[in-house]
Amino acid sequence: MLLAQRGLSVLVVEKDPFPRYHVGESLTGTGGDFIARVGLADQMAAFDFPAKPGVKVVGREGAKYFVPVLRPTWQVRRAEFDNLLLEHAMAKGAEHVLGTVTDVILDGERVVGLTLSTAAGDEQSLRCSMVIDASGQGVFMSRKEIAGPRRVAAFSRQIALYSQFKGVEPDVGEQFNSTVIFYRDTYHWAWLIPISSDTVSIGIVLPTTSYKLRGGTAKAAMAWGLGHLNAELTERTREAEQVEDMHVSRNYSYRVDPFVGPGWLCVGDSHCFTDPIFSFGASLAMTEAEAAADTVAAAIADPSAEPELLASYAHYCNTGQGRASELIRYFWKFPAFFKFLTQGQYRDDLIRLLAGDCFTPEPLPATLEMRANLDDSPVLQRIPAGRARDIAARIYRRFDFFQGVDAAFLELCEDAVMISFILSEDDIDLYDSLRDFEEQLVADFGRDDLAIFSFTPDIIDAMPSVANAFPIVDRRPAAQRAMPQAEGDGGGML
Amino acid sequence: MNATEVNQALEGFITEKLLHGDGADLTLQTPLLEYGIVDSLAMVSLLTFVQNSFGVTIPDGEVSPRNFKTIEALSALIMRVHGEASNGA
Ligand SMILES: Cc1cc2nc3c(=O)[nH]c(=O)nc-3n(C[C@H](O)[C@H](O)[C@H](O)COP(=O)(O)OP(=O)(O)OC[C@H]3O[C@@H](n4cnc5c(N)ncnc54)[C@H](O)[C@@H]3O)c2cc1C
Numbered sequence: 001m002l003l004a005q006r007g008l009s010v011l012v013v014e015k016d017p018f019p020r021y022h023v024g025e026s027l028t029g030t031g032g033d034f035i036a037r038v039g040l041a042d043q044m045a046a047f048d049f050p051a052k053p054g055v056k057v058v059g060r061e062g063a064k065y066f067v068p069v070l071r072p073t074w075q076v077r078r079a080e081f082d083n084l085l086l087e088h089a090m091a092k093g094a095e096h097v098l099g100t101v102t103d104v105i106l107d108g109e110r111v112v113g114l115t116l117s118t119a120a121g122d123e124q125s126l127r128c129s130m131v132i133d134a135s136g137q138g139v140f141m142s143r144k145e146i147a148g149p150r151r152v153a154a155f156s157r158q159i160a161l162y163s164q165f166k167g168v169e170p171d172v173g174e175q176f177n178s179t180v181i182f183y184r185d186t187y188h189w190a191w192l193i194p195i196s197s198d199t200v201s202i203g204i205v206l207p208t209t210s211y212k213l214r215g216g217t218a219k220a221a222m223a224w225g226l227g228h229l230n231a232e233l234t235e236r237t238r239e240a241e242q243v244e245d246m247h248v249s250r251n252y253s254y255r256v257d258p259f260v261g262p263g264w265l266c267v268g269d270s271h272c273f274t275d276p277i278f279s280f281g282a283s284l285a286m287t288e289a290e291a292a293a294d295t296v297a298a299a300i301a302d303p304s305a306e307p308e309l310l311a312s313y314a315h316y317c318n319t320g321q322g323r324a325s326e327l328i329r330y331f332w333k334f335p336a337f338f339k340f341l342t343q344g345q346y347r348d349d350l351i352r353l354l355a356g357d358c359f360t361p362e363p364l365p366a367t368l369e370m371r372a373n374l375d376d377s378p379v380l381q382r383i384p385a386g387r388a389r390d391i392a393a394r395i396y397r398r399f400d401f402f403q404g405v406d407a408a409f410l411e412l413c414e415d416a417v418m419i420s421f422i423l424s425e426d427d428i429d430l431y432d433s434l435r436d437f438e439e440q441l442v443a444d445f446g447r448d449d450l451a452i453f454s455f456t457p458d459i460i461d462a463m464p465s466v467a468n469a470f471p472i473v474d475r476r477p478a479a480q481r482a483m484p485q486a487e488g489d490g491g492g493m494l
Numbered sequence: 495m496n497a498t499e500v501n502q503a504l505e506g507f508i509t510e511k512l513l514h515g516d517g518a519d520l521t522l523q524t525p526l527l528e529y530g531i532v533d534s535l536a537m538v539s540l541l542t543f544v545q546n547s548f549g550v551t552i553p554d555g556e557v558s559p560r561n562f563k564t565i566e567a568l569s570a571l572i573m574r575v576h577g578e579a580s581n582g583a
Contacts, residue, residue, distance in 0.1 A: 060534065334527070334559050336534035344555025373559040378525040473528075 001038060001089035002293035008300065010094040011126065013101050013116055018086050022078035023162060023247060024282045025201045026052065026179045026193045029355030031283035032073025034290065040088060048196045049074040049081070050177040055278070055354060057339070058182045058232055065339050066175055070355035075177065077195045078282075099124075104131065104144055104264070111146060111263035129263075130296045134289070136269040137249075142256040147266055151440060152433045153253045153274060154329065157403040158187060159211045160252070160276070161218045161225070162203030164244035169236040170194065179279060182230035186332055187403065189277060190229050192236070199243065204229065205276075207403040208250065209425060218246045251429065252276075259317070260310040267292045271317070274325045275332075283356040284320060291316050291359075316359060323358035323367055329397075330370040337373075341366065383410060383470050388417050391445055392472050395419065398437060399473045404430040406476045409469035416449040420463060422476065426456045495548060495576065500569045507543050508565065512536050522566040527559055537562070544568075550576050 004010045027035075035041055052075050054068035090096055099118035104111050105125060113127040133141040141147035171178055183189040188210060193201040204225030206214065214224040226237050252273055259271035268285030295313040299306040331338045342350045349366030363371075380396055383389040392410050399405050399421075407422040419441075423430060431454075438452050455463045501522060509517025512531055526532040532540060541557070544550055550572050552561075561571040 063534070336537045337557060337559055337562075340554045340557035344553060344557070346555060369558065376560065376563075377528060378523060378563055379528050 001085065001092045001094060002290060003296060004089060004092040004094040006293070006297050007093075008297065010089070011128070012086065012089060012094050012096045013099055013114070014086070014096065015098070015100040017098060017119070019079035019083040021244065021247070022082060023160075023203075023249065024078055024276075024279075025195050026075050026191070026279035027073045028279060028283040029070035029073050030287055030357055032069070032071050034283070034286040035074070036072075037290075038088065040084065043084060043088075044074060047077075047080055047084075049076050050194045050196065052177060052179060053174055054178050056171065056175050056178045056180045058180060058230055059335060059339075060184060060230075063339065065342060066178065067342050067351060067354055068174075070351050070357065073355075075179070075193050075195050077199075101135070101140060104141075104146055109262050111261070129300050131264040132292060132296065133264065133266040133270045134268055134285075137252060137273065139254075139256055139270055141259070141264060141266055141270065146261065146264065147259050147271065148257045150254045150256050152251070152436050153255050154325070154398050154402065157208050157251060157429060157433060158205055158253070158275070159208050159221070159248065159250040160203050160205045161222045161246060161248050162191075162201060163222070163242050163246050164195065164199050164201050165237065165240040166198050166200075166243050167239045167241050168192070168200045168202070169239075180233075181277060182233045183335065184229050186335075188229060190225055190233055191276075191279075192233065193279075202226070202237065202240075203276075208429065209403060209427075218248050222246065251433075255321075258314065260314045262306070265292055265295065265310060265313060272321045274321065275328050277328055277331065278324070278354055280324045280356055280358075284324060284358075287320060287356065287359060288317050319361075320356075320359035323353065323363065324356070326367060326370055326374065327353050327358075329374055333374065341370070379470075379472060384412070387415075387445065388412055391417055391419070391441065391450070392470065394441065394444070396472050402433070402437075405434070405473070407474040408472040409466045410472055411466070411469040416451065418469075419450075419452045420466065420469070421452070421454045422460065422463070423454055423456045426458065495573075497569055497573055500548065500572050501565060503547055504565045504569060507540070507547075508532075511539060511543075520565075522569075523564050525563060526565070526568075527563055532562055540568075544572060548572055548576060550579070 035044060052069055052073050054066055056064065056066045058064050086096065097116070097118055099116045101114050101116045103115045105113035105115065105127070111131050113125060114131060115123065115125050117123050133147070139150050142150045170176060171180065177194045180192040181189060182192070187205070187207045189205050191201070191203045195201050204222055206221060211221050214221045227234055253275055254273060256266065256271040259266040267288045269281065273281065291313055295309045299309045346366035346369060349364040352364060353366060374397070375393065377396060380389060380393055383392050388410060395408050399408050404424050404427060405421050406424045409420045411418040421434065434454060441452065442450065505517065505520060508531065509515060509520055513520065524531070541552060544552060552571065552575060556571060556575065561567050
């Protein structure tokens with residue numbers, strides 16, 4: 001719609017007939033802004049979409065706090081909302097084909113078109129000045145090896161089960177129609193999002209290891225979540241009746257890089273998705289879409305400027321996605337402190353960040369504060385500064401959040417760095433994630449003088465002593481850890 | 495009130511209440527957050543202890559991991575807030 005209204009000729013190819021169910025029902029303040037800017041606010045009123053006042057966070061032992069929205073926004077049923085966007089695009093002059101994009105057409109390095117198979121059964125080839133990949137978790141350009149590989153990111157190895165329910169008790173007062181986040185232990189959480197006057201979306205999110213323990217089926221895990229995740233959730237859903245199919249997503253956090261190139265760029269989930277706890281996905285995709293439209297229009301007007309325009313678009317997206325993911329990391333790493341961050345001098349910044357206002361040229365002070373806390377660890381300070389500490393910092397940042405890795409150690413022999421991971425289970429998905437992470441380490445730090453070993457529970461006895469190693473992360477129960485060593489002897493054992 | 499007294503009081507509280515007496519390895523630099531010694535629940539009791547023992551109320555904006563990562567860091571924060579409060583009085 002953004003391109004069509006500038007008079008460009010636009011073809012939207014979508015494989016599913018709209019309206020269709022989609023997850024991602026809570027919008028943030030910047031999503032509300034987008035809707036207002038494109039002139040859809042009045043039309044939104046025709047749907048029974050709840051106005052969203054903010055986010056209520058309910059922790060363990062009933063700790064609760066509320067963060068209001070920055071600007072008016074909505075909770076939506078994506079079937080109708082996405083259809084509204086599609087119809088609006090067509091009203092602005094975009095053409096729509098129901099079909100699946102099957103491949104790209106290349107001229108040298110440049111993407112110059114697409115092949116598609118339409119729902120009517122035709123195979124078509126199309127030439128165009130620019131391809132925008134908005135294929136969501138399908139990561140089309142990455143699968144075609146035009147964009148970079150899909151790399152797992154922190155918060156991977158989680159599974160979400162979700163559906164829609166009637167008969168759920170609403171919040172009252174200023175929090176009526178808020179998004180509610182219930183969390184229990186790290187990475188065990190649930191959302192409750194009212195999506196009409198009588199229906200709410202509920203999702204239960206668990207680490208995959210925990211999911212297996214809860215019966216290993218979507219139905220069993222949903223029942224466990226509603227019954228045990230949080231007392232308020234249990235109470236409010238006592239009379240709930242499920243009115244939509246059960247949907248499941250897993251291992252959904254990743255990044256694709258690079259995600260722009262000659263004749264093409266990616267928007268939204270087609271290049272990046274991080275843990276959905278703060279409902280950023282749809283709103284970030286809309287913010288990126290506006291930047292993508294500016295980029296494409298400018299590149300078509302001045303093809304010689306395309307490389308520079310694409311680079312600055314990529315930088316813009318990385319800035320926003322990076323800040324959103326720092327907020328999420330901070331929440332999971334320091335849940336008890338997050339509440340204080342929303343209440344002290346950083347409150348206004350937090351309201352902005354939670355609204356999706358993550359793309360400002362300079363980071364907000366709250367982001368700097370979170371970053372300092374995330375990166376500054378006494379555990380890292382013990383490792384000699386330089387390459388070893390940089391490697392440790394990378395692992396520290398990731399494995400704090402990586403399900404399935406119980407501990408990571410770094411040992412230095414002269415200049416060589418040896419990393420040992422202790423895995424909590426023997427699991428193929430875990431190996432894949434780990435291999436992927438190892439490749440990233442080697443790509444960034446070089447293969448020379450870097451050795452990486454993994455030990456599963458069955459071969460843990462074969463692991464060499466870590467008495468002289470630096471622990472980077474150690475989440476094993478105290479009894480399984482090595483014996484403490486005195487401070488200051490250079491060993492730095494737990 | 496001086497830093498040594500604050501350090502000792504904090505060590506005592508953490509050993510007794512959070513480590514259930516098993517504080518042999520606790521030092522001023524032990525990473526309290528990484529080792530899971532201070533979690534959400536422990537933090538609430540720690541804040542209450544600081545308030546009751548030193549009469550210091552830590553402002554919300556200072557309740558951050560940076561200030562709670564070690565006894566040393568927390569003690570420095572308490573001294574600073576205490577100093578600011580008495581200078582302001
Ligand atoms: C568990 C979970 C909970 C979430 N909760 C929220 C939330 O509360 N709020 C929020 O904002 N976001 C949430 N999200 C994220 C949100 O769903 C996405 O970020 C958002 O939908 C991204 O939009 P998009 O346009 O990039 O991709 P999508 O909305 O996924 O759209 C991609 C479209 O491309 C089509 N397509 C794909 N491949 C092809 C092809 N080859 N040819 C033709 N068409 C194709 C698909 O059919 C689809 O319609 C959640 C995600 C998950 C996994």
